[in-house]
Amino acid sequence: MQFLISMYINPAVLDALTEEEKAAIGAGHGRFLEALKASGELITTQALVDPSQAAVVSVRNGQPVVTDGPFLEFKEFLGGFYLVDCESRERAIELAAQIPDTTIEGLGVEVRQVMFADGQLEA
Amino acid sequence: MTAPGVEDLLRELTPQVLGVLVRRYGQFEGCEDAVQEAVLAATVGWPAEGVPDNPRGWLVTVASRRLIDEMRSDHARREREAATAHEVTPEDVPDTDDSLVLLFLCCHPTLTAASQTALTLRAVGGLTTAEIARAFLVPEATMAARISRAKQRIRSAGSSFRLPEGAEREERLRVVLQVLYLIFNEGYTASSGGRLHRPDLAREAIRLTRMVHSQLPEDGEVTGLLALMLLTHARRRARTTLAGDLVPLDEQDRTTWDREMIDEGTELVKASLAGPALGPYQLQAAIAATHADAATAEQTNWPQIHALYLILERIAPNPVVTLNRAIALAETEGPTAGLALLSTLDADERMAGFHRLLSVRAHLREKVGDTAGAHRDYRRAAKATASLAEQRYLESRARRLR
Numbered sequence: 001m002q003f004l005i006s007m008y009i010n011p012a013v014l015d016a017l018t019e020e021e022k023a024a025i026g027a028g029h030g031r032f033l034e035a036l037k038a039s040g041e042l043i044t045t046q047a048l049v050d051p052s053q054a055a056v057v058s059v060r061n062g063q064p065v066v067t068d069g070p071f072l073e074f075k076e077f078l079g080g081f082y083l084v085d086c087e088s089r090e091r092a093i094e095l096a097a098q099i100p101d102t103t104i105e106g107l108g109v110e111v112r113q114v115m116f117a118d119g120q121l122e123a
Numbered sequence: 124m125t126a127p128g129v130e131d132l133l134r135e136l137t138p139q140v141l142g143v144l145v146r147r148y149g150q151f152e153g154c155e156d157a158v159q160e161a162v163l164a165a166t167v168g169w170p171a172e173g174v175p176d177n178p179r180g181w182l183v184t185v186a187s188r189r190l191i192d193e194m195r196s197d198h199a200r201r202e203r204e205a206a207t208a209h210e211v212t213p214e215d216v217p218d219t220d221d222s223l224v225l226l227f228l229c230c231h232p233t234l235t236a237a238s239q240t241a242l243t244l245r246a247v248g249g250l251t252t253a254e255i256a257r258a259f260l261v262p263e264a265t266m267a268a269r270i271s272r273a274k275q276r277i278r279s280a281g282s283s284f285r286l287p288e289g290a291e292r293e294e295r296l297r298v299v300l301q302v303l304y305l306i307f308n309e310g311y312t313a314s315s316g317g318r319l320h321r322p323d324l325a326r327e328a329i330r331l332t333r334m335v336h337s338q339l340p341e342d343g344e345v346t347g348l349l350a351l352m353l354l355t356h357a358r359r360r361a362r363t364t365l366a367g368d369l370v371p372l373d374e375q376d377r378t379t380w381d382r383e384m385i386d387e388g389t390e391l392v393k394a395s396l397a398g399p400a401l402g403p404y405q406l407q408a409a410i411a412a413t414h415a416d417a418a419t420a421e422q423t424n425w426p427q428i429h430a431l432y433l434i435l436e437r438i439a440p441n442p443v444v445t446l447n448r449a450i451a452l453a454e455t456e457g458p459t460a461g462l463a464l465l466s467t468l469d470a471d472e473r474m475a476g477f478h479r480l481l482s483v484r485a486h487l488r489e490k491v492g493d494t495a496g497a498h499r500d501y502r503r504a505a506k507a508t509a510s511l512a513e514q515r516y517l518e519s520r521a522r523r524l525r
């Protein structure tokens with residue numbers, strides 16, 4: 001079963017962390033990634049640029065209209081994700097609980113099963 | 124010989140060659156890698172140069188050389204290598220088939236189901252890591268890590284290379300059958316994703332179960348599982364439309380069912396039911412055979428199916444069995460009786476949010492004329508499923524009721 005573990009971050013919450021806390025989060029992600037690779041559960045992981053760099057595209061009367069900035073105007077936004085292949089929903093939740101973000105109030109870690117997949121996954 | 128012929132031959136020989144090596148050198152991990160390399164060499168070489176006279180001996184020789192090379196390059200093992208390494212000639216190869224022993228090893232109870240299936244497909248099925256990765260829709264690196272972790276775990280569990288005895292053997296055989304059924308189901312329904320069929324995995328599971336059956340012909344549950352797979356696989360062409368939409372059993376074009384497979388499955392069911400003990404796979408196969416026996420959906424012998432589910436519920440109580448019995452009960456005593464049985468499952472935590480409970484209830488509500496309730500349940504079931512084909516089907520049922 002494949003699951004997307006999404007990490008919702010809040011810049012205000014991150015800014016309030018000490019340098020040590022930030023370093024601990026980075027190290028925690030590093031350890032999590034190595035463990036996922038070794039167990040054969042990692043499909044891929046990616047982190048996204050700041051939402052201020054996003055562009056919203058729509059097409060009106062056949063013409064694309066581009067607006068700079070994110071689509072959703074929330075304090076929290078999608079910072080990145082892990083795509084994993086594991087035994088069960090319980091295991092996916094167990095994995096998500098190892099992500100350091102889960103210990104910090106104001107950051108969100110969400111688990112959802114994949115329903116359809118296509119395309120190349122080879123790294 | 125053509126390439127598919129070579130491929131089939133290699134898949135059959137892989138576990139035999141691996142068995143010879145593990146018997147001779149121990150260390151399952153290293154032997155498995157060496158055999159995989161020898162098989163790759165054969166895949167490339169044989170179609171061009173022709174299959175050697177003794178293909179099994181050839182593979183044993185090549186795999187042994189690889190293994191010995193690997194041992195030589197390993198300083199820590201220099202002493203042991205001197206004692207064990209010797210050139211193998213095809214004549215040395217004993218004529219025993221260790222496929223079953225290997226299968227028990229790959230389905231080791233300390234492994235997760237995902238690792239058991241992956242390792243079984245590689246070491247016993249002779250599939251490459253890349254093929255297994257494709258079948259399970261994960262990157263090759265992910266599958267390689269999983270297989271290597273599984274092999275390490277088998278080593279640290281200190282497993283010996285022999286068939287378990289007595290009660291342990293019974294217990295381990297159940298795990299083996301479960302793994303084979305899992306591989307089959309992965310090919311047949313695909314737990315998630317858009318593709319409903321992954322026929323290669325289903326075919327592979329049938330081939331491996333056939334192998335177990337040929338070595339344990341007296342085991343009723345092995346026979347039952349093989350029959351169940353054949354009877355299910357026989358319906359593969361009727362299960363989906365060309366567009367990939369799901370066709371329920373009562374609407375399938377039964378003329379496209381694979382008669383030959385049904386006949387074989389039915390014969391196996393009959394043979395296994397004559398045995399001393401009845402197990403869950405035999406009963407499920409008997410149910411599948413009853414469906415296969417009906418030329419039209421209307422001619423289905425529902426009283427017999429209901430009776431079989433009753434026995435199954437007694438020997439292997441499980442809410443999913445009760446759910447299926449409710450369908451049979453609805454056919455024999457009417458949808459209201461079916462709904463009453465379903466309501467006994469509402470409190471079962473294992474069934475909470477299970478899309479099949481919702482879809483069966485929707486179906487029965489539709490039959491009693493509760494259109495609004497049926498519509499609601501079809502929509503909820505569509506949200507709960509992880510299969511795109513099932514979701515499309517359930518949404519189309521909901522639309523018909525609007």
